[in-house]
Amino acid sequence: MMRERFLSGYDSFVLPFMIGMAFILVYCIAGMIKVIMQLNKEDKIKLAKSLFYPANAFKNLRDIFADCIFHVKIWKRNKLLGYMHSSIAFGWLMLIVIGHIETWIYIPQRSGLLYYPVFFRYFMSVESYTLRGSFFFFLMDFFLLMVLSGIFLAIFKRFRSKILGMRRTTKLTLLDYIGLYSLWAIFPLRLISEGFTAGISGGSFLTIPVNWLFANFLSKPENFDYTWWAYSIVLGVFFIVLPFTRYMHIPAEILLIPMKNAGIKVRHPRKGMALAQLYSCSSCGLCIDACPMGTQKKNLKDSTVYLVRQIKRRNETRTREISDKCLMCGKCAAICPVGVAACDLRLAVREEQKCNIHGDYTYLKSVVPDLNKQNDRGEDKVLYYAGCMSSLTPVISRSVVKILDKAGVNYELMDKDGSICCGRPLLLAGKKEEAEALIAKNREIIHNSGATTLLVSCAICYKIFSEEYSLEGIKVIHYTEYFESLAKQGKITLTKGSSRYVYHDPCELGRGCGIYDAPREAISRIGELVPAEKEKKDSICCGGSIGSLTLSYTERGHITQYAVNNLIINTPDKIVTACPLCLKTFSKYSDVKVIDFAEALSQQME
Amino acid sequence: MIDFGFALTPSATLQIDNLDNKLFEQLRNIEPDVAKCMACGSCTASCSAGNYTELNLRKVILSLQRGREQDTLNSLKSCMLCGKCNIVCPRGINTRHLILSICKVYNI
Known part of the structure; x- marks a missing residue:
């Protein structure tokens, strides 16, 4: 009582x-x-x-x-x-x-x-x-x-x-x-x-x-x-x-969770959804350990927790500096316990800077790729877009063509005479309107080709094609998933060799689009797949990312070295990657041979 | 040089005394790497936009150094920022950001 x-x-x-x-x-x-x-x-x-x-x-x-x-x-x-x-x-x-x-x-x-x-x-x-x-x-x-x-x-x-x-x-x-x-x-x-x-x-x-x-x-x-x-x-x-x-x-997280579940996106670096996220950051600092730029001590203050702090303090100079430097690999956002969309915040900051380049893409009107306009036989047609980055790594498109030929797929190359950029680099630089011009042109080309499937071999392109293009009636597919399905259906025969492979998850493909398993399954068909120290959601950016605007050549080099060391921990014979940019970047720094996914498959194809 | 009263191309002679390189110095302040350029032309060779337009980053940098920016500046507008010039540059210049900085300093 x-x-x-x-x-x-x-x-x-x-x-x-x-x-x-x-x-x-x-x-x-x-x-x-x-x-x-x-x-x-x-x-x-x-x-x-x-x-x-x-x-x-x-x-x-x-x-x-x-x-x-x-x-x-x-x-x-x-x-x-x-x-x-x-x-x-x-x-x-x-x-x-x-x-x-x-x-x-x-x-x-x-x-x-x-x-x-x-x-x-x-x-x-x-x-x-x-x-x-x-x-x-x-x-x-x-x-x-x-x-x-x-x-x-x-x-x-x-x-x-x-x-x-x-x-x-x-x-x-x-x-x-x-x-x-x-x-x-x-x-x-x-x-x-x-x-x-x-x-x-x-x-x-x-x-x-x-x-x-x-x-x-x-x-x-x-x-x-x-x-x-x-x-x-x-x-x-x-x-x-x-x-x-x-x-x-x-208290802020209780508001952020319903907003996140409603699918609301950041549109301004300080207002609305962004404000809810700024309040929700718990300054726990998990993003500091996650950031690949942390390989150099001077970059430690460029992680997301400090970006949030500087935006809150309205320190414009530092906010821009941090936003422009980021590789946009998305690792901090992937591990953030409250779900601060770090890349979206940075993009919003970049979009706010209106003073730079005003693109003029009227010249695109005259670009008419030589494509068979009609899909006369009315059957499935694959349009292959190698992407502009692949012109620096022609081995990718060669290998893709080889596999497509072998599988007897009805296909056509979209950019055999030089390509228009997909627009993702402009988008990442905060030039949304400019990117729209490229998107419109590419969409026109794709629709005119009569294709039913768009095959993409570049992780960067794949991200924007599947998110921003809204191609009705056309299936956008990345070559890792496509080739794995070809192998599963028995259209291509892969033989298991004795090589040990390690697979590097490109940021845009893994964290960006959630594709982790298809490439691994395909690689398991051609050899032994060994794990990296950190992989899948925790994979480390190759350092070559076009996401960063200001990171210098030497700073990128440190990150690449760090990423390579992470990959070779189980002494693989070859590093396989599924992005032309990662391939190009790693090749400069790695002692272990770096090959593209399509190249690896085509080598082991009967 | 003998003046014949006519020429095949307009004179490319630079008058150092008249050279106004204030803007270029400003550019060099924020983008010190621009001085590293050895005009090899790798950027131009790999350029996506260069396939369709006059864009030639090597030429742009040279014309800026010579204070004749009006010759080439507008061609930068066709840049798609794809970043291939950045990857191929043997001097490790961050060309992608250089282009953004040029646009900022020269106000295009």
């Missing part, structure tokens, strides 16, 4: 907490309205629709629980890091929820007060223990212990981050430190405060022993006012600095 200790149900020590709580609530609601108002009309409708669509609403709920409370993505990365996050998040949530339930059961008339469940133990006194009461006491102590263990790991991580799977961590700002220390202090202070009052308000396995301990030290129970004040103050401080620290990701 319990009863209230004070008739008023109020004590002035709750004020710091209440001020902080009011501030954070107002700030979050205002921020949410701001983000949603900044979306354009189309996106607003998209978001509203997805919120009320039951399947999507369920997905939102599931993702919020999986990502914000249980941190499933972090668990997959490192168990200790996962436990640290979910114990704090889940434990804290349960403390709040159970606190409310307790208030609601025992003192229903106070359940409207925000501070009451938080400081429940201060206001209550226990008269006799019941089973139900003891159960609540036990739960509260249990979750408090859970949070404390997470906090302990967090403190440990400050000193030895490597054990939790992180080589480098973000350099924090002053406010981040204030937030961090107040977060660390909240729960130990809660333990001490509740321990102090446990003699009056009751407690369980954690708080009662603390109470015995303190009773021996301090005989005056009046002293516990100070600890409750301290507990309330650190909570208040934490809430007030929260919007200006990394911890803003806690």
Whole structure:
């Protein structure tokens, strides 16, 4: 049985907490309205629709629980890091929820007060223990212990981050430190405060022993006012600095997840979706270890976490510098636990710089490739686009043609007399309008050719063909998938040789388009496939990427060397890649022979 | 040189005293690598846009150095930024960014 200790149900020590709580609530609601108002009309409708669509609403709920409370993505990365996050998040949530339930059961008339469940133990006194009461006491102590263990790991991580799977961590700002220390202090202070009052308000396995301990030290129970004040103050401080620290990701992610699930894209570097992402960045620094530019220490401050910080600070010069330097390999975005679309943010920054090149592509009108206009026999026709990069690596188109001939495919070459660029490089340079001109021209050529399938051998081209072209009725396929299907159907016969191969995932193909397995299956048909140290989603950019505008030749060289070392860890005989740019870049630096995917297959074709 | 009163091509003589290379110096400040160019023409040979237009990066760089930018600058507009010149450059010049910088400095 319990009863209230004070008739008023109020004590002035709750004020710091209440001020902080009011501030954070107002700030979050205002921020949410701001983000949603900044979306354009189309996106607003998209978001509203997805919120009320039951399947999507369920997905939102599931993702919020999986990502914000249980941190499933972090668990997959490192168990200790996962436990640290979910114990704090889940434990804290349960403390709040159970606190409310307790208030609601025992003192229903106070359940409207925000501070009451938080400081429940201060206001209550226990008269006799019941089973139900003891159960609540036990739960509260249990979750408090859970949070404390997470906090302990967090403190440990400050000193030895490597054990939790992180080589480098973000350099924090002053406010981040204030937030961090107040977060660390909240729960130990809660333990001490509740321990102090446990003699009056009751407690369980954690708080009662603390109470015995303190009773021996301090005989005056009046002293516990100070600890409750301290507990309330650190909570208040934490809430007030929260919007200006990394911890803003806690509330912001709840908004970002439905927006992401609605399919809203970044359109401006600081507004709408971008703003939601800027708030959601937890400055965890996983992107620092992921960035291939990190091979050189001077580039460490060019990773996504610092880009986010500079955009928030409105430091235009640094924002541009970081955005222009990036290779756009997408590795940071792929591993980001909150899903900050780092490449999209950088593209938006690049698009904002209007002063550079104003392309004039009227000359494209006169380009008419010599193609059989009609597909007279009415059967399937494959149009092969080698891409402009392949003109530097003619071995790719030669090998592709050889395989197509062997398989007896009805095909035609789209760019045998020199090609028009696919538009991806312009797009990556932030020249969307200019890219549209090239896209329109290529689309015209493809549609006029009467083809039913467009075969592409360049990973960069494949990305833009499948995403931006909207070719109705024409299947766009990358040669890795196409040749694997030819081999599966038995149209080409591959013999297994004795060579050991390692496959390099080109960024645009792997992380860009999600093709990881088809090339591996095909290579397994022609020899032994050995793994690289980091592959698939974690594969390392070759360093030649056209994504970077400013990275110099020597800096790229360091990255290439790093990527090669990553590939040859299991001593393969050959490195196979599926992108002409990777092939060209690796060939300069690798002692192990680098060959193209089509070349590798054609060598082992009967 | 003897002046015959006629010539097959317009005079290519440079008047160093009249040379206004303020813009080129500005370009060199942000793109120091431009001075590394040895005019080998690899960029031009590999150029996608060069297949269809007058674009010739080697010529553009030379004309900028000589303060005669008006001869060639407009041809840069046809560049598709595909970056092949960047890959083939034996001097390791970041030609792709150089083109963007030229457009910025010379305001085209």
